[in-house]
Amino acid sequence: MAKVLMDGNSVIGEAAIRAGCQCYFGYPITPQNELTEYMANHLSRKKGCAFIQAESELAAINMVFGASLAGVRVMTSSSSPGMSLKQEGISYLASCELPSVIVNMSRGGPGLGTISASQSDYFQATRGGGHGDYRTIVLAPSSGQELADLTHRAFDLADKYRIPVLILGDGILGQMMEPVEFKHEAPAELPVRSNALRGAKGRASRIVRTCTSNTSDMEELNWSLYRRYQLIKEEEITCETFLVEDAEMIVVSFGIAARIARGAIKNARANGLKVGLLQPVTLWPFPSAKVEELANRAKYFLVFEMNMGQMIEDVQLALNGKGETFFYGRPGGVIPTPSEVFRVISRHYYQKGLS
Amino acid sequence: MTKVYSRPKLLKKKIFHYCAGCGHSIIHRLLAEVIEEMNLQERIVGINSAGCSVFAYDYLDIDMAEAAHGRGMAVATGLKRASPETIVFTYQGDGDLAAIGTAETVHTANRGERITTIFVNNAVYGMTGGQMAPTTLLAQLTTTTPYGRDARLEGHPIRVSEMLALLGGVVYIERTAVDSPTNIRKTKKSIRKAFQVQIDGLGFSMVEILAPCPINWKMEPLEAWQWIGKEMTKVFPLGVIKDITGQKDAD
Ligand SMILES: Cc1ncc(C[n+]2csc(CCOP(=O)(O)OP(=O)(O)O)c2C)c(N)n1
Ligand code: SF4
Numbered sequence: 001m002a003k004v005l006m007d008g009n010s011v012i013g014e015a016a017i018r019a020g021c022q023c024y025f026g027y028p029i030t031p032q033n034e035l036t037e038y039m040a041n042h043l044s045r046k047k048g049c050a051f052i053q054a055e056s057e058l059a060a061i062n063m064v065f066g067a068s069l070a071g072v073r074v075m076t077s078s079s080s081p082g083m084s085l086k087q088e089g090i091s092y093l094a095s096c097e098l099p100s101v102i103v104n105m106s107r108g109g110p111g112l113g114t115i116s117a118s119q120s121d122y123f124q125a126t127r128g129g130g131h132g133d134y135r136t137i138v139l140a141p142s143s144g145q146e147l148a149d150l151t152h153r154a155f156d157l158a159d160k161y162r163i164p165v166l167i168l169g170d171g172i173l174g175q176m177m178e179p180v181e182f183k184h185e186a187p188a189e190l191p192v193r194s195n196a197l198r199g200a201k202g203r204a205s206r207i208v209r210t211c212t213s214n215t216s217d218m219e220e221l222n223w224s225l226y227r228r229y230q231l232i233k234e235e236e237i238t239c240e241t242f243l244v245e246d247a248e249m250i251v252v253s254f255g256i257a258a259r260i261a262r263g264a265i266k267n268a269r270a271n272g273l274k275v276g277l278l279q280p281v282t283l284w285p286f287p288s289a290k291v292e293e294l295a296n297r298a299k300y301f302l303v304f305e306m307n308m309g310q311m312i313e314d315v316q317l318a319l320n321g322k323g324e325t326f327f328y329g330r331p332g333g334v335i336p337t338p339s340e341v342f343r344v345i346s347r348h349y350y351q352k353g354l355s
Numbered sequence: 356m357t358k359v360y361s362r363p364k365l366l367k368k369k370i371f372h373y374c375a376g377c378g379h380s381i382i383h384r385l386l387a388e389v390i391e392e393m394n395l396q397e398r399i400v401g402i403n404s405a406g407c408s409v410f411a412y413d414y415l416d417i418d419m420a421e422a423a424h425g426r427g428m429a430v431a432t433g434l435k436r437a438s439p440e441t442i443v444f445t446y447q448g449d450g451d452l453a454a455i456g457t458a459e460t461v462h463t464a465n466r467g468e469r470i471t472t473i474f475v476n477n478a479v480y481g482m483t484g485g486q487m488a489p490t491t492l493l494a495q496l497t498t499t500t501p502y503g504r505d506a507r508l509e510g511h512p513i514r515v516s517e518m519l520a521l522l523g524g525v526v527y528i529e530r531t532a533v534d535s536p537t538n539i540r541k542t543k544k545s546i547r548k549a550f551q552v553q554i555d556g557l558g559f560s561m562v563e564i565l566a567p568c569p570i571n572w573k574m575e576p577l578e579a580w581q582w583i584g585k586e587m588t589k590v591f592p593l594g595v596i597k598d599i600t601g602q603k604d605a606d
Contacts, residue, residue: 023437050436054429055462062426062459066433069400069420070441074433092423197418197434198441199398207412208420211405 003179008147008169009077011180012103013038015151016075018182020190021101023050023074025063029082030115031171032105036077048189057082061089061102068098069208071196073155077103079171080121081112083129090164091130095210095221099158099193101151102136103167105174108333116333117171119255122310125168126284133222135229137165137236138283140254144178150281152184157236159193161228168283170306172256172335232285239287240279241294243269247276248354249300251345252291252315254280256335257306263338268345274354275345283311288318295323302348304341305329324352363387365396365416372410376576378566379408381533382475385543386446387415393550399442400434402427404456406448407481425456428463431470442553444471450480453489453515460519467524467558471549474515474561477568478587485571489513492590497571512590516563520597526558528596532565534583538593552600565591 006014013035016024024039036053044051050067054060060076067074078086083104093100104125108118125138137157139150147169154165192198197206212218242262244250253261258279268275278294280287291301301323303312309327316325328344330336349355362368365387371380390396396417403411405424412419422430427445435443452460452474463470479497480486486499490512494503504512516528527549531542545562552560565587567579574582 023433025433052432052436052466055458058426059429059432059459059462062423062429063433063436065422065426066402066430066435067437068433069430070434070437072437074437088423089426096420192438196438197400197420198438199396199400200416200418201397205396205417205419207418209412211409211421 003181005177005179006144007034007175007177008144009034009105009174010038011144011147012077012151012167013042014182015148016101016155017042018184018186019152019155020073020187021075021155022048022072023067025052025054025060025067025074025076027054027057027060027078027082029079031107031117031174032077032079032103034174035103035105057085058088061086064100065089065093065096065098068093068100069197071193071198073159073190075101075103077105079104080106080109083121083124087130090136091128091132091134092210093164094134094136094225095132096208097162098164099162100164101154101158101167102164103169105169105171107171108331114333115171117173117256117306117335118331118333119170119257119306120310120331121168122283122305122307125166126286134225135284137161137163137232138168139165140168140281140283141173142255142259142279144176144180147173148180148182161232163228168255170256236282237285237287237289238281239290240281242277242279244276244278244294246274247298248274249302249345249349250276250278250294250298251302251304252278252280252311253304254283254311257304260336260338261304261341264341264345267338267342271346273346273349275349280311286314286318288314291315291318292322295319299323300348300352301325302345303327304344306336307331363391365391367414367416369414371414373407374570376567376569376579377407378475378477378533378564378568381539382473382542382564382566383411383414385539385546386473389543389546389550390417393547395442395550398440399444402431402434402443402445404445404447404451405482406451408446408448408475409482411446425451425454426459427451427456428459428468428470428472432463432466432468435468435470439469442550444473444550446473447475448481449474449476449478449488449490453513460515461522464519464559464561465522465524467526469553469556469558471553472561473546474563475566476563476591477566479568479571481568481571490515490591492586514591516561516596519561524559525597527552527560527598527600528563529598530563530565530591530593530596532583532588532593534565534567534580557600563591565593
């Protein structure tokens, strides 16, 4: 298919529909409204599909819960303050093993914050966010094309592991227009998931529950979730690297920050600095083994995030004392420039006597 | 001898965990009877809420799922929109439906979602030990209104059914009680009609059922049952609150 020029939010909408997403429930919040509007345009009157502008993020995520119970592909989206409200539902989805795709086009916070892009929801996204001992797969695109590809992948992963999958983007990605190629055609009709609840026709009745007064049942659920999380760690970790083969310093960045870092690294290379990029695409599970492997050659890791240092904790855990980390970040919705990041790279590079 | 009454097939052979004299067990039985008589068991899904009835799926032999506290109607909405052929009902207490879930309740009703709600009003939070509910009567003693509910401090009991009746999407609401054989029979009829509204695709339907919670009312079961007729119905009068179906009965 030829490339089309689209804003990132609409890209997610189109990719979702091409992945067979039949239901979307959302509540307006900037900077992701184009996605809600895209779904209103394309799902609200389509046969077999549903779109609802819910009364709140709480309601939207619980509608997702209901549609997932019915066995269809379903999505919701929001931005930071709205994501806080969705945490209750995400915890229930995780507990009930209900596949679903949840998009966060994050903005600067805490509180109501700013509508400008930020990466300050990393902890919330990767640590569960809601109550209980659960995980969600977290995908972090850094371009329009990755938004399209990872949205498709999000639906597949959700079904494969019966797990909520988060796409963690940001205001820039959501609003930026880029040429994108959609690699999939929308399916004519997806089969209803085999464990759907639609009435006990021709089988015994089913229960989807989280509440139990039996502690050993609860423990067994947690163990079974844990085993699935281990499997996901074995099978699904993804990351991108750029010029790492001979690098002595590695910049670790995700999402839009990784895109900015690429510019800075090109500049560094032009100036003779041996710097490479590690871009985790799955934030959970985190590409810890890759960090460790890179530490066999590069001793210095500059973690660059648009927050005050959240992913750096995962990098440090992965390094386990092996390499040295530095941090550069700007919170509050200010977008750092490639030349700014280049200056930070150079400073650390020369201070460590790497030239 | 002719058999006039038997255990509904959809009621699992289990001993209820509810307290003696609790309304939930009667309402479960009525639901099982109605679903069986209307032959809905192969296409119905129940959503139960946090509250004493959270284990309703242990008793009803139909597809059931649990919603987070107060979110039952949002879950039911998602399910129904994804699968319009499925008959969906929520089973909610007053704390669930009228406190934490007020927004979901109002907007689901207003959108006229084709779902049915069984709203069990026992004027307290049962499961958490008898705290005040939005429906607690004035002067009623609960663990969080130890001096009796005072309108100036704790507000008035909310008449949810009357409030929802104002909304465009609402097709049928009736308030019944399970305090006497006559009222129990009426409740069953009302549940049946509420499901019929959904089957006919007309809009939102709800049955509010006044039910006793003897333990938290600190009454003997019989006394609790009498209290419904004596006190509760003064604030929550029984009868049809709204009916724009144009049909007198489902039967
Ligand atoms: C988010 C959340 N807050 C609080 C609770 C605790 N809780 C469980 S049931 C309940 C009240 C139930 O009262 P009601 O809906 O009237 O049902 P009843 O037990 O009387 O049948 C509360 C507050 C919870 N489960 N979830
Ligand atoms: S506490 Fe009240 S509502 Fe709960 S089971 Fe006992 S009587 Fe029923």
